[in-house]
Amino acid sequence: MNRLKGKVAVITGGALGLGRATALRMAEEGAAVAICDLLVDQANIFADELAARGFEACAWRLDVSNEAEVARVLNEVAGRFGRIDILVNNAGVAGPSKPTDQITEAEWDFVQAINVKGVFFCTKHAIPHLRKAGAGSIINLSSIYGLVGAPDVPPYHASKGAVRLMSKTDALIYAPDKIRVNSVHPGFIWTPMVEGHLKAQGDVEEGRHAVDALHPLGHIGEPDDIAWACVYLASDEAKFVTGAELVVDGGYTAR
Numbered sequence: 001m002n003r004l005k006g007k008v009a010v011i012t013g014g015a016l017g018l019g020r021a022t023a024l025r026m027a028e029e030g031a032a033v034a035i036c037d038l039l040v041d042q043a044n045i046f047a048d049e050l051a052a053r054g055f056e057a058c059a060w061r062l063d064v065s066n067e068a069e070v071a072r073v074l075n076e077v078a079g080r081f082g083r084i085d086i087l088v089n090n091a092g093v094a095g096p097s098k099p100t101d102q103i104t105e106a107e108w109d110f111v112q113a114i115n116v117k118g119v120f121f122c123t124k125h126a127i128p129h130l131r132k133a134g135a136g137s138i139i140n141l142s143s144i145y146g147l148v149g150a151p152d153v154p155p156y157h158a159s160k161g162a163v164r165l166m167s168k169t170d171a172l173i174y175a176p177d178k179i180r181v182n183s184v185h186p187g188f189i190w191t192p193m194v195e196g197h198l199k200a201q202g203d204v205e206e207g208r209h210a211v212d213a214l215h216p217l218g219h220i221g222e223p224d225d226i227a228w229a230c231v232y233l234a235s236d237e238a239k240f241v242t243g244a245e246l247v248v249d250g251g252y253t254a255r
Contacts, residue, residue, distance in 0.1 A: 003235045005030030008081040013091030015042040017191035021223030022230045032056035034077040064091045064118030071125045084129035086234045089119045089140045095155040115159035135178035137234045140167045142183040144249045171243030180242035187249030189221040216251030
């Protein structure tokens with residue numbers, strides 16, 4: 001229950017799905033959590049629920065594609081909790097699933113602005129706070145599609161490949177500051193994003209069974225599968241882990 005005691009964690013996209021699960025598990029392990037999301041109402045409700053359980057939690061509205069807003073919110077988090085030790089770059093969107101030659105510039109830029117530039121902005125403005133804390137952990141949510149390809153959602157796949165190599169580059173740059181940077185690569189996890197993707201394709205239950213079958217373990221993942229991976233990378237248990245790819249995919253990429 002004390003793996004993250006005394007640490008302060010910023011989780012982007014923290015109101016729902018993987019971000020929510022990560023914030024919950026980090027709070028249970030002793031971290032104060034900043035739940036940052038465009039869905040500010042849901043974020044506030046979640047923060048109140050955590051506070052009612054005795055955890056330290058606050059919510060902030062955050063558009064990760066807006067650099068000025070990122071800088072302001074991270075400063076406010078540090079002011080509220082006294083420090084920042086952990087950044088989980090989780091906020092992301094899927095974008096359009098159609099061939100590359102049919103994607104508009106605006107559709108492409110929308111995905112990159114959140115999935116790539118958002119990671120850049122949050123990392124850029126978290127670094128001074130992590131340096132001040134004397135060490136830190138940055139956890140970037142990539143995807144199995146930052147490791148392998150698939151014939152759909154080109155902007156998403158490109159963005160997650162970028163996140164993978166951004167993580168390795170920053171791991172090397174900030175190692176002298178004792179700031180570790182790692183990427184997490186989920187397989188299909190049952191989240192609102194995946195559910196919405198299956199709804200767009202037709203029958204959700206049929207789609208879920210099909211997605212289950214993609215994984216050698218025979219089933220889709222749960223948000224906690226990723227949350228616990230993030231807890232590990234944020235904790236001192238991972239003090240010798242940086243520039244790594246933690247793949248949590250039910251065997252999807254083992255083929």
